[in-house]
Amino acid sequence: QSALTQPASVSGSPGQSITISCTGTSSDVGGYNYVSWFQQHPGKAPKLMIYDVSNRPSGVSNRFSGSKSGNTASLTISGLQAEDEADYFCTSYTNSSTVVFGGGTKLTAL
Amino acid sequence: EVQLVQSGAEVKKPGESLRISCKGFGDSFSSYWITWVRQLPGRGLEWMGRIDPSDSYTNYSPSFQGHVTISADKSINTAYLQWSSLKASDTAIYYCARGGVTIDYWGQGTLVTVSS
Numbered sequence: 001q002s003a004l005t006q007p008a009s010v011s012g013s014p015g016q017s018i019t020i021s022c023t024g025t026s027s028d029v030g031g032y033n034y035v036s037w038f039q040q041h042p043g044k045a046p047k048l049m050i051y052d053v054s055n056r057p058s059g060v061s062n063r064f065s066g067s068k069s070g071n072t073a074s075l076t077i078s079g080l081q082a083e084d085e086a087d088y089f090c091t092s093y094t095n096s097s098t099v100v101f102g103g104g105t106k107l108t109a110l
Numbered sequence: 111e112v113q114l115v116q117s118g119a120e121v122k123k124p125g126e127s128l129r130i131s132c133k134g135f136g137d138s139f140s141s142y143w144i145t146w147v148r149q150l151p152g153r154g155l156e157w158m159g160r161i162d163p164s165d166s167y168t169n170y171s172p173s174f175q176g177h178v179t180i181s182a183d184k185s186i187n188t189a190y191l192q193w194s195s196l197k198a199s200d201t202a203i204y205y206c207a208r209g210g211v212t213i214d215y216w217g218q219g220t221l222v223t224v225s226s
Contacts (some may be wrong), residue, residue, distance in 0.1 A: 003154070034211050038155075045205060045216040046155065052212065089155050093211045098171055099145070104154040 004102035011108040022090035030071035034093035085109040114217035129192035132206030139187035140164040143210025
């Protein structure tokens, strides 16, 4: 099972919106609405930000939103803040009854 | 509040065996799958496999099948990840997390260092 494809890095200025993509295949992202997004700050455990493509867990800012089109899922962060600077990973359920992670994207708040 | 508390950091030699643990607090442990995730130094996250503590049914990533064993003891709300013969390339942080498809709560991670 190949890792989902994410850009290695994205950047944005405070207040801007950024979008991180996560591309898979019809065997994972395109086939199921089980895409999640995680935020990981250095030295910390990952934190769930979006699940089931577009749902936010309780306590997660509504500046974070998720969507999917075909085999590509996206995470959008609006009103970028310095505290959003972190690594972001996507995951998807697969047709092998496993889960696959994306390679991760480093978000820099300029 | 749900908490997953993992065992402490380990330093081992190549060829040695190891079992690390993940204990659940605050919710019905057997009601949720437990997933194990590897993070190599400075790298991304890799899904290793998962276990249903209610019946110990497991799923492994093809990348890890045969290299590690995932188990659980529901009577003490604990899941395990074990190796029979460690390699230097197993040096990583290992996380347990709740959920088999959607992962929500994570343990704090266990650093495993394998060095001669």
